[in-house]
Amino acid sequence: MAPPTLPHSSLIPSPPPNSVKELTDAASLRSVPPQYATRNPDNTIGIEPIIQEEIPTVDFSLLTEGTPEQRSQVVHHLGKACEEWGFFMVVNHGIPERLREAMLDSMKEFFDQMEEEKGEYAGKHVTDPIRYGTSFNLTVEDVRYWRDYLKVFVHPVFYSPAKPPSFREISKEYTACTRAMGMELLRGIWESLGLEENDMTKALDLHSCFHLLGGNIYPPCPQPELATGLPAHSDYGLLTILLQNGVNGLQVKHSGNWVRVEPLPNSFLVNIGDHMEIVSNGRYKSVLHRAEVNSQSTRMSITSAVAPSLDTIVEPASQLVSDEHPVMFRGMRFGEFLELQQANRLKEKSILDFIRLHAEW
Numbered sequence: 001m002a003p004p005t006l007p008h009s010s011l012i013p014s015p016p017p018n019s020v021k022e023l024t025d026a027a028s029l030r031s032v033p034p035q036y037a038t039r040n041p042d043n044t045i046g047i048e049p050i051i052q053e054e055i056p057t058v059d060f061s062l063l064t065e066g067t068p069e070q071r072s073q074v075v076h077h078l079g080k081a082c083e084e085w086g087f088f089m090v091v092n093h094g095i096p097e098r099l100r101e102a103m104l105d106s107m108k109e110f111f112d113q114m115e116e117e118k119g120e121y122a123g124k125h126v127t128d129p130i131r132y133g134t135s136f137n138l139t140v141e142d143v144r145y146w147r148d149y150l151k152v153f154v155h156p157v158f159y160s161p162a163k164p165p166s167f168r169e170i171s172k173e174y175t176a177c178t179r180a181m182g183m184e185l186l187r188g189i190w191e192s193l194g195l196e197e198n199d200m201t202k203a204l205d206l207h208s209c210f211h212l213l214g215g216n217i218y219p220p221c222p223q224p225e226l227a228t229g230l231p232a233h234s235d236y237g238l239l240t241i242l243l244q245n246g247v248n249g250l251q252v253k254h255s256g257n258w259v260r261v262e263p264l265p266n267s268f269l270v271n272i273g274d275h276m277e278i279v280s281n282g283r284y285k286s287v288l289h290r291a292e293v294n295s296q297s298t299r300m301s302i303t304s305a306v307a308p309s310l311d312t313i314v315e316p317a318s319q320l321v322s323d324e325h326p327v328m329f330r331g332m333r334f335g336e337f338l339e340l341q342q343a344n345r346l347k348e349k350s351i352l353d354f355i356r357l358h359a360e361w
């Protein structure tokens, strides 16, 4: 990939910044440093079109408070959204707007701290319960992505950074609400596969489910056409519930095209993760998504990944395996999958492909 043309002063070697925030706060940048130039806008070969399309919407209130007919309709709709998109918007979820705003504000306050303060959590390993960093995994990447992150384990054991002071209480409430929503969605999704709810809780040990709260910040970028917020990847969990700060940038892959996501006000975005693809024996596939950056506004997203317990060996549900649909994946302990995903380059669905036994049907 040809590097972009840079002004002479940018060629003086300097230590790489600790974070994109540090890089962009320090000076008014006119161009992106070479290691962040992950795209070549002149190379149009292989670039897929980006389109606008309506994303499925799920009315959560009908799942929890609807009549039996309404519930079965919404379960059917949910199943279709999982099968055709692996991605949907959730409306009427009942999580107060003040809590969503407070979570975004508190996450912003975390990123606004001095680098030394955040550096306390500069985790080395995926099993560190609080991990602050930049890009995806600097030890295996030779490029940098235009995002900083915070990842916090919030279940089965709840952790929180000590600062900002509001973080603990807000993230506790926020994660309890999103986990409850995630469990309800999982019940509906499981039902849409014709499976018993109890089987799911047992098979995936959901009482001890692994829940990770993530924060992403994508500061304004002087050359957004050269940089990438996050490259195409799937998430490892069962479901990811995403909230953004009103600045768009997420794209999902649908029927071979990239679709720009413009969420409805007050909605959450939900995507299917690799472990749903595994347990459903490939019926509901994890969706590729990526984040682009822009030159105007700081984008932030908060992710809640709900996953099996770390010690569960996840394999396809036996009820979904038949002569016609042979077993698609070998079983793997969820914790091991997580370590593999986090220790390698972020590249599409490469970790899922590692345990795949057959080509997709």
Ligand SMILES: O=C(O)CCC(=O)C(=O)O
Pocket (backbone or CB within 6 Å): 214, 216, 230, 235, 242, 244, 249, 250, 289, 290, 291, 300, 301, 303
């Ligand atoms: O910021 C976004 O919209 C996407 C974030 C994401 O895909 C992730 O954290 O895995």
Ligand SMILES: [Fe+2]
Pocket (backbone or CB within 6 Å): 233, 234, 235, 289
């Ligand atoms: Fe993701």
